[in-house]
Amino acid sequence: MDYTIVLTAAAGQGVETIETLLSKAFKNSNFFVFSDKEYMSRVRGGVNSTTIRISSKENKGYKQFANFLFLFTKQAFEHSKDRISKDTVIFGEEDFVTNQYSSQFFAIDFLKTAKSLGSAVYANTVAFGFISALFGINTDIAHNAIKNHFAxxxxxxKNIDACNEGYKLFKDSPYIKIKPKVEQITPKKYALLSGSQAVAFGALSANAKFLSFYPMSPSTDVAIFLAHQMDKFDIVVEQFEDEIASVNAAIGAWFGGTRAFVTTSGGGYALMEEGVSLAAMSETPLVVHLAQRPAPATGLPTRTSQSDLNLVLYSSHGDFPRAIFSPRNLEDAFFVTQKAFDIADKYQCVSYILTDQFFMSMIYN
Structure with missing residues (x-):
């Protein structure tokens, strides 16, 4: 069993909420889950998509063609056309697709159902209920995912009510014929993690007690996650006025005997280079997490790239030892982050953890 679900919507329509809820519900139903998103660098407008792949065996990768494509705006069809095969089942409002794909298309209006509940904002939770019903997810599991998501x-x-309407929408309609073949899977104990969480947990396991940063996508998710763990793990997460201040703060923390690191991307690291030279000259340990994105200059904040190896290898003036780690998978990210701290501490040098936007945002168990 191996199915790919693609959700395509405008920014601000809440497709990330569906991704979070579905990933948790599928994982708690003992499926293996892989999900990732591609999105534009804007708050509203444009078109974004999320891919969720579920299977009965471990999967850690992306599939091009969707088994089920959900369109939440008319512009979504053109955006996701290259994800459609002859076997793709497409869901959306009446006029969302061309006649060419009419035999694969099923009209459904999540927005209309949401408005009947009092607000268009529930459309994504109605869709979550519909997809949960499609894959036979137990309603208790779906409801628990919602309770854990909304404090x-x-x-x-209200979102549970919307989810229930999504279940009804599936069961009381012709869609019930579309049942995918779902295998019974033995319960397994796997953590559901994103790349940013794997790096963060690696830092916590290395006894990091200070993270300094200036926000720069795609590295900021590490700081956001750890900021929520401050009380639990006795770590200080501090946003500084710029990258120069943040790297110097991390060096100061190490100088005072505290394991610390910075999280940034290529453009931010470029401003940190003089601080890196200071760490090298004073033989002060330093750990830098650099999540890569396309460059030069500001580049593309929400796209992926692996072009900064030479930047970290030859940055700063003069020659000094440094250690560079690049994880292959989430398990790697946990252990190499831990190793980066140990190497920096032992040899009083700069250690780097190189990731990228795709790695930061992907989720799997």
């Missing part, structure tokens, strides 16, 4: 009890209950 406010009233908001959670």
């Amino acid at each position: 406010n009890t009233d908001v959670a209950q």
